[in-house]
Structures are given as structure tokens and as C-alpha cells.
Amino acid sequence: MGYSEEVEILPQLILNSLIAGAIYALVALGFNLIYGTVKFFDLGYGALAAVGGYVTFFLYKQLGFNLYFSVLAAVLTAGLIGVILNWLIYGPLRRRRASSMVLLVASLGVLTALQAVIAILFTSQFQTLSRAAGAQKVFEVGPSIGLGASGVITGVQLVIILVGAVIMGGLAFLLRYTRFGRAVRAISDDEEVAKIVGLNTSKIVAGVFFIGSAVAGLAGILVGFDTGLEPTMGLSLLLKGVIAAIVGGVGNVYGGVLGALLLGFVENFGIWQISGEWKDAIAFGLLLVFLLFRPRGILQK
Amino acid sequence: MEYLIHLAILIGIYGILGLSLNLVVGYTGLLSITHAAFYGLGAYVTAILLTGFGVNFFLAMLVGVIITAILSLIIGAILSRFRGDYYALGSFGFNVILFSIFLNWQEVTRGPLGIPGIARPEIDLRFMIQDLRIVFSSNWSFLILTACFLLLCYLLSRFIVNSSFGRVLKAIREDEAAIQVFGYHTSYYKLTIFVIGAALAAVAGALFASYITFIDPSTFTLNESIFILAIIILGGLASNRGALLGAVALVLLPEALRFVGFPSDIAAQMRQVVYGLLLIILMLYRPQGLVGEYRL
Numbered sequence: 241m242g243y244s245e246e247v248e249i250l251p252q253l254i255l256n257s258l259i260a261g262a263i264y265a266l267v268a269l270g271f272n273l274i275y276g277t278v279k280f281f282d283l284g285y286g287a288l289a290a291v292g293g294y295v296t297f298f299l300y301k302q303l304g305f306n307l308y309f310s311v312l313a314a315v316l317t318a319g320l321i322g323v324i325l326n327w328l329i330y331g332p333l334r335r336r337r338a339s340s341m342v343l344l345v346a347s348l349g350v351l352t353a354l355q356a357v358i359a360i361l362f363t364s365q366f367q368t369l370s371r372a373a374g375a376q377k378v379f380e381v382g383p384s385i386g387l388g389a390s391g392v393i394t395g396v397q398l399v400i401i402l403v404g405a406v407i408m409g410g411l412a413f414l415l416r417y418t419r420f421g422r423a424v425r426a427i428s429d430d431e432e433v434a435k436i437v438g439l440n441t442s443k444i445v446a447g448v449f450f451i452g453s454a455v456a457g458l459a460g461i462l463v464g465f466d467t468g469l470e471p472t473m474g475l476s477l478l479l480k481g482v483i484a485a486i487v488g489g490v491g492n493v494y495g496g497v498l499g500a501l502l503l504g505f506v507e508n509f510g511i512w513q514i515s516g517e518w519k520d521a522i523a524f525g526l527l528l529v530f531l532l533f534r535p536r537g538i539l540q541k
Numbered sequence: 542m543e544y545l546i547h548l549a550i551l552i553g554i555y556g557i558l559g560l561s562l563n564l565v566v567g568y569t570g571l572l573s574i575t576h577a578a579f580y581g582l583g584a585y586v587t588a589i590l591l592t593g594f595g596v597n598f599f600l601a602m603l604v605g606v607i608i609t610a611i612l613s614l615i616i617g618a619i620l621s622r623f624r625g626d627y628y629a630l631g632s633f634g635f636n637v638i639l640f641s642i643f644l645n646w647q648e649v650t651r652g653p654l655g656i657p658g659i660a661r662p663e664i665d666l667r668f669m670i671q672d673l674r675i676v677f678s679s680n681w682s683f684l685i686l687t688a689c690f691l692l693l694c695y696l697l698s699r700f701i702v703n704s705s706f707g708r709v710l711k712a713i714r715e716d717e718a719a720i721q722v723f724g725y726h727t728s729y730y731k732l733t734i735f736v737i738g739a740a741l742a743a744v745a746g747a748l749f750a751s752y753i754t755f756i757d758p759s760t761f762t763l764n765e766s767i768f769i770l771a772i773i774i775l776g777g778l779a780s781n782r783g784a785l786l787g788a789v790a791l792v793l794l795p796e797a798l799r800f801v802g803f804p805s806d807i808a809a810q811m812r813q814v815v816y817g818l819l820l821i822i823l824m825l826y827r828p829q830g831l832v833g834e835y836r837l
Binding site (some may be wrong): 340346353357525531 | 819
């Protein structure tokens with residue numbers, strides 16, 4: 241590949257990396273919030289992204305409701321299901337002091353069952369969320385910021401990057417400056433002590449599950465508008481989110497975002513050099529490198 | 542009757558998978574979610590040797606087992622640095638990587654097209670004894686072959702867990718730090734059992750490839766690893782009988798769903814729902830499974 245060709249493609253590669261990074265960051269944010277609080281790998285979290293996407297699909301595309309209403313309802317549904325799962329499954333297990341592996345296996349069950357339920361309700365076919373057929377409106381980036389070459393980005397992808405930034409800022413603010421955030425951090429440090437000083441820990445954990453799951457749902461919706469929906473989309477999103485979270489530093493809000501961006505760049509530059517089919521393998525390669533050489537992530541906690 | 546034999550063969554194959562995973566998860570306490578990758582590797586090596594080179598089945602199986610053992614040695618060496626849920630996630634990752642190799646290394650594996658026309662096993666002793674050539678082409682004979690391998694695996698597993706080696710494994714599961722104090726190199730033990738488990742999974746893979754006579758990557762996904770995990774969790778961790786019991790139950794369970802009369806694509810999803818709910822319910826109410834002696 242010639243030098244000039246590389247320069248041509250560079251802006252687009254960087255844009256693609258940012259878009260992928262923003263999606264992974266969203267997933268990692270919610271995942272990290274939950275992991276940081278309850279200390280187990282909640283794999284069922286992935287299915288909630290699919291729940292968000294498919295509820296939007298049902299309301300917006302099948303029933304023809306207003307876009308904003310559909311998205312809001314879908315995000316709330318995902319959050320609510322997260323709370324219910326915690327109430328029915330994870331909460332009782334945690335009270336019994338089940339090991340984190342028991343919780344992981346239970347959440348694996350949640351993931352498997354929820355994905356299959358979605359496939360039964362909506363078939364396992366690939367669906368798109370946007371109503372407008374054909375190409376989406378695209379913006380050209382590059383000449384305006386003084387680059388010779390340029391790349392394109394769709395409106396949805398622009399929204400993805402914005403939402404990623406807003407959610408990250410919002411979560412950081414919530415954890416840092418609110419009573420709820422302080423309580424979450426207290427539980428994350430030591431749940432027993434938090435209980436002793438009089439925090440209603442089960443209520444706060446439920447809140448964490450609501451927020452985390454709602455963020456997952458939002459990520460699912462955005463992916464649905466950008467590329468499309470599949471019942472198994474949750475698993476692949478979850479895996480990327482988990483990788484981002486571990487690479488960045490598990491349980492650390494900013495770490496997850498850093499890890500997500502790194503993953504986005506490694507993946508996109510990797511498939512540019514190798515080939516698209518190896519995307520997942522590249523992502524897991526990155527995870528393994530980090531697990532081996534820097535197991536606590538970029539930002540150690 | 543053919544149908545019952547078919548189910549019995551599947552039970553045999555999943556029995557081997559369950560027994561071998563149980564050595565790793567049940568007896569040693571390493572939550573490995575990558576078993577389907579080794580199962581697939583055994584199947585692919587056997588299939589490629591049988592269709593491409595006309596090697597005898599048993600030799601092909603042996604080569605598959607050796608290649609799987611070597612690869613699992615490398616993977617296990619990386620994994621043995623982790624514990625608990627990080628171990629599970631790392632193993633998860635290897636399943637994804639091996640699956641994408643099956644899917645994308647098209648020159649060798651034919652990718653999503655799969656490998657058709659895999660021969661059934663045969664024993665050819667005509668050079669020694671006249672007319673002694675056994676081909677396991679009927680399902681009956683294949684069932685007997687599978688049962689032999691299952692029995693061998695069962696005896697091997699029982700031998701391992703009752704040996705002094707097996708006692709060290711259980712000690713690692715209960716308290717790795719404590720057994721290290723006594724001077725045991727636990728990572729060596731963890732690695733050895735991981736390789737043995739993977740090699741046995743390759744045996745199951747070879748049997749599967751030759752029985753179905755066709756393989757493609759979709760059999761060896763993460764879902765399959767979860768299914769094998771469900772088998773031993775249902776049957777009971779750290780129990781060889783439990784692994785067999787789990788294989789019987791989970792192979793027969795979806796067949797019961799078949800008679801309810803769902804369309805086939807919905808039936809396939811219903812199975813996943815049942816496996817998922819089963820895992821949840823077991824974790825909530827009976828984490829040691831039906832006859833297990835160890836809880837995660």
C-alpha cells in the first residue's frame with residue numbers, strides 16, 4: 241500500500257475508531273458501574289442492550305410510536321429488567337454470599353435465556369431500526385479542520401459519539417458529587433461497612449442496576465440505528481464492553497472509556513491491516529495482552 | 542430405534558465432553574468456558590486428515606488429540622496465571638479466537654461451508670488376518686465404538702481423581718495458597734489437568750466428526766461451551782457419575798420439547814431458554830447439581 245493511499249484512508253479510520261470506541265465506552269461504563277458495586281461479571285448485562293434495541297424496534301417500527309417516546313420507553317424497560325433480575329436472581333445469591341463464579345454462571349443463564357426469548361419474539365433475522373430506507377445523511381469531516389484527506393460520518397454516528405461523551409460526563413458527575421454517588425462508592429469500597437453506617441445498600445444496588453442496565457439499553461438502541469439489530473448482538477457488545485473495562489481498569493469509570501477508545505483504534509487499524517473477519521480475535525488478543533502484562537488495566541484502581 | 546441409537550451416541554459424545562470438563566471445572570475448580578474450542582479442534586483435525594489425506598480414523602484421532610494437547614498446553618499456560626472469574630473470561634476469549642480460526646482460515650477449514658464427506662472409522666487388519674476389516678458404518682456399530690471410548694474416559698477420569706494427583710487437584714480447588722505452602726507447584730497441576738481435559742474433548746470431537754460425517758464452525762461456538770458447562774453443573778461438579786447423568790438429561794430434554802410441536806427454529810431457541818433458566822435455577826437452589834460434591 242502506497243504512502244499517499246495511507247494518508248487518504250487515515251481520517252476515515254480515525255473516525256471509525258472513534259465511533260466504535262464510543263459504543264464500547266457506553267457498554268463499558270454501565271458494566272463498570274455494576275461490576276464496581278457488586279463485584280461480579282454480569283454477563284446478562286449484554287442481553288439488556290438487545291432488550292433496549294428490540295423494545296425500540298417494537299414501539300417505533302412495529303407500532304409506529306414517536307421516536308423519542310420509543311427510545312425513552314426502551315431505555316426505561318432495559319433499566320427495569322436490570323432491577324428485576326437483581327431482585328429475583330443476583331440479590332438473593334449475593335445475600336447468600338455465593339461466590340462470584342456462581343453469580344457469573346447465573347448471569348450466563350440470564351444472557352442465554354433472554355437472547356433466545358428475543359429471538360422467539362422477533363425472529364433471529366437481522367433488522368434495522370431506522371424508518372428511512374436508503375442511505376443516511378452523511379457529514380464530511382476533514383477539509384474543515386485542515387486535513388488534506390477527509391472521512392465521512394453519519395448523523396447517527398455523530399449522535400453516538402455525543403451520547404457517549406454525555407453519559408460519561410453524567411456518570412462521573414453522579415458518582416462524584418451526589419449523595420447517591422457517594423453511597424455507591426462506599427459500597428464499592430466495602431459493602432459491610434456501608435451497611436453498618438446505615439446505608440440502605442439493597443436500594444442503592446438496585447439503583448446501580450437500573451442505571452447500568454439503562455445505559456446498556458441505550459447502547460443497544462444506538463447500534464440498532466447505526467447498523468442493525470440481532471438477538472445475539474448483546475453478547476458481542478458485552479464482550480467488547482468487558483474487554484474495554486478490563487483493558488482500562490475494571491470498576492473505573494474513566495478507565496473503561498480509555499480502554500474502549502484503545503479497543504476501537506486497535507480493532508479498526510487491525511482490520512485495516514489484516515481483514516474484517518478477524519475483528520473479534522483482534523479484540524480478544526488485546527484483552528489477553530493486557531491480562532498477561534497489565535492485568536489491572538491502564539488506570540489501576 | 543435408529544432415533545434412540547442416535548440419541549445414545551450423542552449422549553456418549555457429550556458424556557466424554559462432560560467427564561473431561563468436569564476434571565477441570567469440578568475437580569480443580571477452574572471455570573473454563575472454552576471446551577467447545579478443543580472439541581472443535583479435535584473434530585477439524587480428524588476431518589481434514591480423513592477427507593484430505595485418507596488417513597485411518599484412529600490415527601487421525603490420535604493426531605487430533607496430540608495437536609489439541611499442544612495447543613491447550615500453550616493456552617493453559619497463559620490461563621494458569623489467572624484465577625476465579627478472570628480465568629473464566631480469559632478462557633471465554635480463547636473460545637472466540639479458535640472459533641474465528643475455524644470460520645476464517647478458509648484454505649484449511651473451508652470456513653462456513655464446513656467439511657462434508659468425513660469417513661466413518663474402520664479397522665483394517667487384512668495384512669495380518671484375512672478378511673478382517675471392520676467398518677463402523679452402521680449406527681449400531683458406531684454406538685459400540687462410542688461406548689468403548691466413553692468407558693475408557695470414565696475409567697481414566699476415575700483413576701485420575703482417585704490418585705494422589707487428583708487429591709492435589711481437589712486441594713487446589715479448596716485452597717490453592719495452602720497447598721502451595723506444602724511445596725506443590727500448583728500451576729503445573731492446573732496445566733496438566735487442563736491439557737488432559739482438552740485432549741479428551743478432542744477425542745469427543747473426532748467421534749462427532751466421523752459420526753455426523755459433516756462439520757462446520759457453528760457447532761463449536763461459545764454456546765456449545767455453555768451447554769457442556771450446563772451438563773456438568775446440572776449433573777454435579779466433581780462427580781463422574783454426575784457428568785454422565787447431566788449428559789443424559791440435557792441431550793434428552795430438548796427431545797422432549799420436540800414432541801411439544803414447536804416449529805424447528807422456535808424449538809432451537811426454546812432449548813436455549815431452557816438451558817439458561819436451568820443454569821439460573823441451579824445456581825439459586827442447588828449449586829452442587831444433582832449428585833455433585835462441590836459448589837462453585
